[in-house]
Amino acid sequence: MSESSKSEGVLTEIDHVAIAVNDLDAAVTYYQDTFGCEVAHREVVERDGVEEVLLKVADSYVQLLTPIRDDSPVAKYLEKKGEGIHHVGYRVADCATALDRVKAQGHKVIDEAPRPGSRGTTVAFVHPKTAYGTLIELVEE
Numbered sequence: 001m002s003e004s005s006k007s008e009g010v011l012t013e014i015d016h017v018a019i020a021v022n023d024l025d026a027a028v029t030y031y032q033d034t035f036g037c038e039v040a041h042r043e044v045v046e047r048d049g050v051e052e053v054l055l056k057v058a059d060s061y062v063q064l065l066t067p068i069r070d071d072s073p074v075a076k077y078l079e080k081k082g083e084g085i086h087h088v089g090y091r092v093a094d095c096a097t098a099l100d101r102v103k104a105q106g107h108k109v110i111d112e113a114p115r116p117g118s119r120g121t122t123v124a125f126v127h128p129k130t131a132y133g134t135l136i137e138l139v140e141e
């Protein structure tokens with residue numbers, strides 16, 4: 001299949017599965033002790049009001065996410081739904097192109113344009129409302 005083919009998939013890999021937790025250190029310890037996972041990265045993402053830890057699983061990550069402020073979207077999520085899967089991050093070669101494709105299909109997005117994510121990535125979130133109840137993050141490394 002040619003690279004310009006419209007039917008070619010834009011999601012190249014699962015980048016991470018993000019899990020919202022109340023106690024980040026306790027959740028990290030759980031993954032380390034129970035599954036032998038290694039911490040690959042830890043970062044406070046001020047703009048999103050979260051602290052995250054990435055645990056490596058093959059070429060993907062489990063991302064543990066906790067709010068650092070009461071007005072963080074993750075704080076609201078925990079309050080409303082409790083701990084659990086918050087979003088799925090898919091790797092894409094080009095975040096802007098992938099996001100444009102979502103919008104061109106008439107689907108709702110949270111980010112109108114790509115923006116900086118953690119680890120120096122470029123990301124954009126797709127709204128769960130028109131994505132079958134899943135908050136989707138497009139991740140360009």
Ligand code: CO
Nearest residue numbers: 018063089137
């Ligand atoms: Co994410």
